Amino acid sequence: MNILIIGNGGREHAIAEALLKNKETERVYISTHNGGAHERIINAELPNNDIASIDKFLAKTQIDLVIVGPERFLSEGIIDHLEAKGIKAFGPRKSAARLESSKAFAKEFMEKYQIPTAKYLRYDNYMTALSGLLEFGYPVVIKADGLCGGKGVSICQNEKEAVQALTDIFHNRIFGDQGAEIVMEQFLSGFEASLLCFVSGNKIYPFDTAMDYKKIYDNDLGPNTGGVGCISPNPYWTPDLDQQSNEIIRKIEQGLAEENLGFTGILFIGYLVENGKLYVLEFNTRFGDPETEVLLPRLKSDLLTNIMQAIEGKPVELDFADNNVAMTTILVSQGYPGKYETGYEISGLDLVDPDILVYHNGTKQIIDANSDPKVKVVTNGGRVLSVVAVKENLAAARQAVYTNIDKIHFDNMSYRMDIGKIIDNYKN
Numbered sequence: 001m002n003i004l005i006i007g008n009g010g011r012e013h014a015i016a017e018a019l020l021k022n023k024e025t026e027r028v029y030i031s032t033h034n035g036g037a038h039e040r041i042i043n044a045e046l047p048n049n050d051i052a053s054i055d056k057f058l059a060k061t062q063i064d065l066v067i068v069g070p071e072r073f074l075s076e077g078i079i080d081h082l083e084a085k086g087i088k089a090f091g092p093r094k095s096a097a098r099l100e101s102s103k104a105f106a107k108e109f110m111e112k113y114q115i116p117t118a119k120y121l122r123y124d125n126y127m128t129a130l131s132g133l134l135e136f137g138y139p140v141v142i143k144a145d146g147l148c149g150g151k152g153v154s155i156c157q158n159e160k161e162a163v164q165a166l167t168d169i170f171h172n173r174i175f176g177d178q179g180a181e182i183v184m185e186q187f188l189s190g191f192e193a194s195l196l197c198f199v200s201g202n203k204i205y206p207f208d209t210a211m212d213y214k215k216i217y218d219n220d221l222g223p224n225t226g227g228v229g230c231i232s233p234n235p236y237w238t239p240d241l242d243q244q245s246n247e248i249i250r251k252i253e254q255g256l257a258e259e260n261l262g263f264t265g266i267l268f269i270g271y272l273v274e275n276g277k278l279y280v281l282e283f284n285t286r287f288g289d290p291e292t293e294v295l296l297p298r299l300k301s302d303l304l305t306n307i308m309q310a311i312e313g314k315p316v317e318l319d320f321a322d323n324n325v326a327m328t329t330i331l332v333s334q335g336y337p338g339k340y341e342t343g344y345e346i347s348g349l350d351l352v353d354p355d356i357l358v359y360h361n362g363t364k365q366i367i368d369a370n371s372d373p374k375v376k377v378v379t380n381g382g383r384v385l386s387v388v389a390v391k392e393n394l395a396a397a398r399q400a401v402y403t404n405i406d407k408i409h410f411d412n413m414s415y416r417m418d419i420g421k422i423i424d425n426y427k428n
């Protein structure tokens with residue numbers, strides 16, 4: 001079986017390696033370029049990262065299954081498109097992907113099915129949005145409705161910041177049409193927890209829990225990023241939260257069925273825990289990055305089998321190791337999530353312990369005939385490498401991750417030192 005994965009980050013690399021554990025898998029193609037490619041993970045190097053170039057590739061390469069990583073393709077309806085051509089594809093159709101691609105749609109869904117979420121109002125113009133500010137105290141959260149690559153949410157501490165956010169969205173149109181509408185919502189304070197789930201035949205099958213680290217600097221300081229560290233299971237998850245989560249999952253299942261969304265794929269539930277109560281902040285309709293990098297190494301069931309079960313609408317027999325902990329710290333380019341430089345050679349990957357997993361988030365292989373070895377791996381993104389350890393407990397995983405990071409080098413390398421260090425004030 002040959003599989004094409006759309007996307008080229010650490011999440012896609014982790015999925016590719018997990019698929020290769022099934023002996024039915026011959027080759028996995030990555031749609032563009034991932035520096036972790038080897039004999040069985042092949043860079044398809046699609047010239048344009050769009051549906052037309054995917055079609056061209058599929059016309060000349062025998063592919064049995066397409067798995068879609070990034071949300072943009074899902075919101076453009078790539079699954080509907082591939083299904084119409086008779087190609088097996090894993091992910092939600094456009095109508096179900098709206099749970100991620102429209103925050104207003106997701107909030108309405110939550111409201112209708114009584115899923116606990118922050119109070120909200122939606123607006124499609126500056127003046128009424130301005131008056132809406134009176135409904136909320138500060139801080140207030142302002143979210144562009146559409147997909148903004150993780151940049152569409154502003155937490156505004158005062159009126160000045162809120163007016164600025166609304167001006168940017170409605171007048172300066174910094175998100176274009178993705179900001180044609182906004183959701184304004186109440187700020188919740190607490191800690192976040194992410195739960196990935198398979199969805200098959202409107203039934204939800206959760207993965208084990210994970211906790212990602214979003215801020216760029218130690219002690220959760222600095223701007224938000226795509227995620228620069230992650231641990232699984234989430235050390236702050238309790239049986240009580242599990243019970244609340246199960247109730248929420250039943251309500252989501254009811255909504256999926258009643259709305260007839262025909263959801264197949266991955267649903268990522270972004271939770272926030274405030275005073276012991278679980279709220280849904282948002283949905284994503286695909287594998288999370290970096291959650292995937294710590295969840296898949298802990299999977300005992302076979303990923304390809306689980307994906308096929310979901311595509312066929314059967315129960316998904318997910319199974320997780322319950323006696324281990326996975327942790328990743330992500331090595332980033334200095335300056336990320338702002339401006340950064342790329343193209344720096346990465347050394348030391350061959351020195352890493354054999355039980356450590358290194359997934360490539362933003363790297364590239366280049367061939368230099370004059371050097372030995374001839375293939376060099378260079379940095380090619382803000383997030384560069386995920387260094388993952390799976391050990392019997394968090395302390396051992398943390399130690400293994402940081403000991404191995406010391407063996408890896410590239411210019412302008414930066415990373416958080418405090419991933420996996422337990423901070424007790426999360427427990428509220």
Ligand SMILES: Nc1ncnc2c1ncn2[C@@H]1O[C@H](COP(=O)(O)OP(=O)(O)O)[C@@H](O)[C@H]1O
Pocket residue numbers: 118141143149150151152153155185186187188189192270281282
């Ligand atoms: N109501 C809220 N209260 C507090 N923080 C929030 C709230 N909504 C979002 N956030 C913060 O903003 C981040 C991004 O919001 P989210 O809805 O997940 O959008 P996206 O991931 O699409 O940018 C969240 O991970 C959380 O840290």
Ligand SMILES: [Mg+2]
Pocket residue numbers: 270282
């Ligand atoms: Mg989010």
